Amino acid sequence: xxxxxxCVRYCEKLGVSFVDGDYxxxxxxETVKGLEDEPERGARCRQCFGLRMxxxxxxxxxLGIEHFTTTLAGSxxxxxxxxxxxANEAASLFPGTAYWDKDWRKGxxxxxxxxxxxxxxxxxxxxxxxxxxxxxxxxxxxxxxxxYILDMIPTIKAREDRLSAKTExxxxxxxxxxxxxxx
Numbered sequence: 001x002x003x004x005x006x007c008v009r010y011c012e013k014l015g016v017s018f019v020d021g022d023y024x025x026x027x028x029x030e031t032v033k034g035l036e037d038e039p040e041r042g043a044r045c046r047q048c049f050g051l052r053m054x055x056x057x058x059x060x061x062x063l064g065i066e067h068f069t070t071t072l073a074g075s076x077x078x079x080x081x082x083x084x085x086x087a088n089e090a091a092s093l094f095p096g097t098a099y100w101d102k103d104w105r106k107g108x109x110x111x112x113x114x115x116x117x118x119x120x121x122x123x124x125x126x127x128x129x130x131x132x133x134x135x136x137x138x139x140x141x142x143x144x145x146x147x148y149i150l151d152m153i154p155t156i157k158a159r160e161d162r163l164s165a166k167t168e169x170x171x172x173x174x175x176x177x178x179x180x181x182x183x
Contacts, residue, residue, distance in 0.1 A: 002123050010120060019063065021055050032132075037163055040133050041079045048130065049078075049086035057090035057097045067100040074104030074113060077128050135160045 011018040031051045035044035060068040072083050080103060087099035117124050127133050134156045137145060
């Protein structure tokens with residue numbers, strides 16, 4: 001809710017309407033079910049993008065807004081081709097809409113983003129927001145993390161440990177399989 005609240009605050013400052021996409025966490029969890037252990041930028045992300053871009057295109061069509069885009073397009077954590085694919089697919093499902101395909105990381109836009117974050121004192125989240133994409137936070141000093149994340153560290157660590165064990169098991173199976181083929 002931190003990012004949403006800041007978006008509302010900024011829209012109010014600019015005199016721009018804020019449209020709430022009515023995010024449904026339970027529906028999102030159902031959409032990515034079975035993909036929880038996918039790596040960042042993998043199949044789970046693509047499913048998430050599809051869900052979010054369909055919701056965006058639907059609202060854009062309802063409001064008569066021809067072009068839509070996403071803050072995901074400026075994220076260094078995400079693959080642009082996945083976002084583009086999901087957004088174009090969504091636009092095809094909602095006639096009268098089109099994805100504004102802009103790489104917000106180029107042409108000085110990343111620098112402008114940093115300026116706005118500083119001048120508006122925005123919270124700069126260190127991950128996309130997905131509860132399954134937070135493993136890299138374990139590599140940061142706890143003093144760099146927001147207080148609400150500290151409570152989540154045991155859960156994040158348990159998931160990362162589970163993924164490591166799964167990877168080790170897959171490696172062991174691969175070695176055993178290779179040895180069987182040699183025999």
